[in-house]
Amino acid sequence: MIAVDQLNLTIQPNEFVCIIGRSGCGKTTTLRMIAGLEAASEGNIYLNGKKITGPGAERCVVFQKYTLLPWRSILNNIAFGLEIKKINKKERHRVARKFLDLVGLSDYADALPYELSGGMQQRVAVARALAADPDVLLMDEPFGALDAQTRNSLQNELIKIWQKQRKTVLFVTHSIGEAVYLADRIILMDAKNSGVHQIFENPLPRPRDRNSSHARSFYQQVHQALEAI
Known part of the structure; x- marks a missing residue:
């Protein structure tokens, strides 16, 4: 087909x-x-x-399901793509905080995904994609x-x-x-x-x-x- x-x-x-x-x-x-x-x-x-x-x-993809890593904090979820690129921890956290603020979730950096609503988790997924600078x-x-x-x-x-x-x-x-x-x-x-x-x-x-x-x-x-x- x-x-x-x-x-x-x-x-x-x-x-x-x-x-x-x-x-x-x-x-x-x-x-x-x-x-x-x-x-x-x-x-x-x-x-x-x-x-x-x-x-x-x-190219970065944002799916319908949030696909966040449940064991990682919101900050570290956003920084994940930068970690794969071997960006040092200080720099990737700086970039992650920038995009966390951009989606209005700067107060949730240390939270885990299950502590956020569905809409908030999807904002994190968008921030994670943008942080990778595609x-x-x-x-x-x-x-x-x-x-x-x-x-x-x-x-x-x-x-x-x-x-x-x-x-x-x-x-x-x-x-x-x-x-x-x-x-x-x-x-x-x-x-x-x-x-x-x-x-x-x-x-x-x-x-x-x-x-x-x-x-x-x-x-x-x-x-x-x-x-x-």
Whole structure:
């Protein structure tokens, strides 16, 4: 079975791109291939002109599950990627504290993951990815398991962080509303053709009002395109 076929996509540096589509259309498979966690049977994927052949430090993934190490403090969870890079303890803790503060959790440096709520743990996962200083942040439905209020709050936090750090973000979601709020471009994938069905340039200025007439209109445009496939 072919998960993704005839996929031709270019993402610009510092761009925030969301991929949406029905279950089975290849959203997560595409993200995992870019991450180097799965290999394409045909074709190639390049980052800054270099072929992707496996995982690399220039790409970090934030999954739907928090994947924090339960025996490590929040500070040491964030510092984990720097530890792998052999950064000395003083420097990696300095960087980890910077990103802990960036996600608003500086008071929880010594806590263990189980002591934090789900939303707080996901903020730690985002901070850990950013602390590793990747060129590309890959996010696979990172807020999908959260309640609506926490989800909206973390979307706001993510936009603030992205505007400060200016990373390239590829964000997979089932939520059209989430994509409309977050993305510069929305990639609609089609399970029938195993590839890109349509690409939407997001016309909404930042900061965005979720409830504006323009947001509702753009939501309907994307929703109608999804319903038609």
